[in-house]
Amino acid sequence: MKVALFSSLTAAAAVAAHGPLHARQSASSVGSAAPVGSAAPSAPAGPAPSSFSFTLAATNPTAIPLASIVSNAPSQATHALGTTFAPGSTPTAVTGAPPLPNAALLAPSSYPPLDVIVSPDSPEVKQWILDVNNSGISIPDIAPTVAGGCPANPVAAADADKSRCWWTCGGCVQPTDVTTCPDKLTWGLTYDDGPSLYTPDLLQFLDQKQLKSTFFVVGSRVISFPAILQAEYMAGHQIAVHTWSHPSLTTLTNEQIIAELGWSKKVIKDVIGVTPSHFRPPFGDIDNRVRAIAKAMGLTPVMWTRISALATFDTDDFDLHSGLSTASKVLQNWDFIEGNATTFPSGFILLEHDLFQQSVDIATGYILPDALAHQPAFKIEPVIACLNKPMNDAYIELNDNSTNPPAQSASGSAALTSGAPGSAQSTGKPNSALPAALPGLGSVLAFAMVLLGAATL
């Protein structure tokens, strides 16, 4: 049954969801402009519009009502993992993997402080720096950017589509960046910033629907919720790196980038026994310097699909928690994305999150049920699978480099996509408002506060 849902105010012009390319308000302009393009009414720049329209082919009968998916929603009861795995369990989604480590033995004191940019002064990082220096990969001499994105970095922004290939200012990508899935109507499903208290709800829904995802996890969250990471891995989801403290990587020194990637690789291996081969830069903030360091550390970047500045495949679900976006707005974004995905010549990758309950509620209640009912059908799978590679290739120790080598060159010719990406950097909003220190475990809320300084990630 086709149902149409509208926000409480007068609905905007009905959206023909599956026509030609639909523009959507990019995350970089949230709150500053109305949706534009043929599919939505035009409006002058100003406050965010208060009504949005969208059409859903299906919703979850047990979905949280849209009116309750708001920034000040009371915390829902969290749910325990359906299954936990004993130390020594054997993973079945990959072959040749070591037994599952004992998560109870994880000692947080052996890792850097949570949610703080990692110091490069530890013996571990010094070794990783040596490894990068001995990798044979040349790191371009590109100066770090300063916090504040494109407006704060005019020189770098002017070079963003040239030797720097800085995604944040103009969406420059390299052939080695994963930005789409090759096969039409195939969706490389991803969730970022977890694990969190709400991840088990998402895992339960994915399990019910027999869906697998890629999870880009933050090292500081892995320390807090190692059993959830194990559940993701053992259920056959792809685990990938999303740094230790979620900084904008282009603002860091080479050594800090190595520390952020290295510690997140290490904690993931300590918890699941293998090391991811893919990563997503927080805020999509990547340039050729970050690419080269990541390559030297065995990590292939995964972005999200952008057709243009106004057609980024970012639902903006992250901003539900802060109130910078609304459930109706996110579903309108999804409607535009779904329409574009239907006509896009290749498959696609979305940006979504599992850090906050609102993001999980909108995914399990609306976006995923609608996607599953979509005609023509989407093929929904982890990024590694959408690339037509075996799950073993998602992990450095299990990847058969002889037949499935990692991405080759981080210094090829730049491929520029038009417009600005959906990035906090491009808004000039601060992204370095990191607290001096955050106490101990369970600092999800503190981490959230850190991230509230940014529009999206």
Ligand SMILES: [Zn+2]
């Ligand atoms: Zn993120």
